Amino acid sequence: EPEVTQTPSHQVTQMGQEVILRCVPISNHLYFYWYRQILGQKVEFLVSFYNNEISEKSEIFDDQFSVERPDGSNFTLKIRSTKLEDSAMYFCASSLLQGRNTEAFFGQGTRLTVV
Amino acid sequence: AQSVTQPDIHITVSEGASLELRCNYSYGATPYLFWYVQSPGQGLQLLLKYFSGDTLVQGIKGFEAEFKRSQSSFNLRKPSVHWSDAAEYFCAVGAGGSQGNLIFGKGTKLSVKP
Numbered sequence A: 001e002p003e004v005t006q007t008p009s010h011q012v013t014q015m016g017q018e019v020i021l022r023c024v025p026i027s028n029h030l031y032f033y034w035y036r037q038i039l040g041q042k043v044e045f046l047v048s049f050y051n052n053e054i055s056e057k058s059e060i061f062d063d064q065f066s067v068e069r070p071d072g073s074n075f076t077l078k079i080r081s082t083k084l085e086d087s088a089m090y091f092c093a094s095s096l097l098q099g100r101n102t103e104a105f106f107g108q109g110t111r112l113t114v115v
Numbered sequence B: 001a002q003s004v005t006q007p008d009i010h011i012t013v014s015e016g017a018s019l020e021l022r023c024n025y026s027y028g029a030t031p032y033l034f035w036y037v038q039s040p041g042q043g044l045q046l047l048l049k050y051f052s053g054d055t056l057v058q059g060i061k062g063f064e065a066e067f068k069r070s071q072s073s074f075n076l077r078k079p080s081v082h083w084s085d086a087a088e089y090f091c092a093v094g095a096g097g098s099q100g101n102l103i104f105g106k107g108t109k110l111s112v113k114p
Helices: none
Strands: A005-007 A010-013 A019-024 A031-037 A043-050 A053-057 A065-068 A075-079 A088-095 A110-114 B003-005 B010-014 B019-021 B024-026 B033-038 B044-050 B056-058 B064-068 B073-078 B087-094 B102-104 B108-113
Touching: A005 A088, A010 A019, A019 A031, A019 A088, A019 A110, A043 A065, A043 A075, A043 B102, A075 A088, B003 B087, B003 B102, B010 B019, B019 B108, B024 B073, B033 B064, B033 B073, B044 B056, B044 B064, B044 B073, B073 B087
Parallel strands: A010 A110, B010 B108
Antiparallel strands: A005 A019, A019 A075, A031 A043, A031 A088, A043 A053, A065 A075, A088 A110, B003 B024, B019 B073, B033 B044, B033 B087, B056 B064, B064 B073, B087 B102, B087 B108
């Protein structure tokens, strides 16, 4: 069964460092997403990506964040200068279509710890 | 504002007992509703979804959920819980725009006693 895969499963980084979280969406999907979950809080939307550009982003997705689809398979989230409050579980998701009634398929998450 | 509330942070049930996880939503238009499960070390897996039609929807792993518009609820149920059901369960409503395609609740952690 096709699945979304994320690497690494856990990343520890020092405050101020850049991190890149990687995702391989399901191969025929067209829409890609990043969500995050700070410990004890809700899963929150960060950004959606379609046709090689950002289609929507939340208030959380500020200038320190960027996304890229560098090749035909990977989808990355870069945090330029990490802060302690960026510590969270980051989920990548993909979907074939877009819309409120679309099922998104999620990866297992990358736990980012900023120290 | 659109939101999803899961009032129970943690629930413990005995194996074989029935289960109901509560979910309330606030959404201005017709809601599209989802339940996801996250087992330890796993991603978010879709259990079931409601778009329209029959308000009682069946999902995987023996789960079902009932949409009640009058109560703005979409509670998840299972008649007999198995130890492997121990996980975190997330209710979500399909959104759009800058809220992303899904608005999630905080999740309910389910523990199962032998």
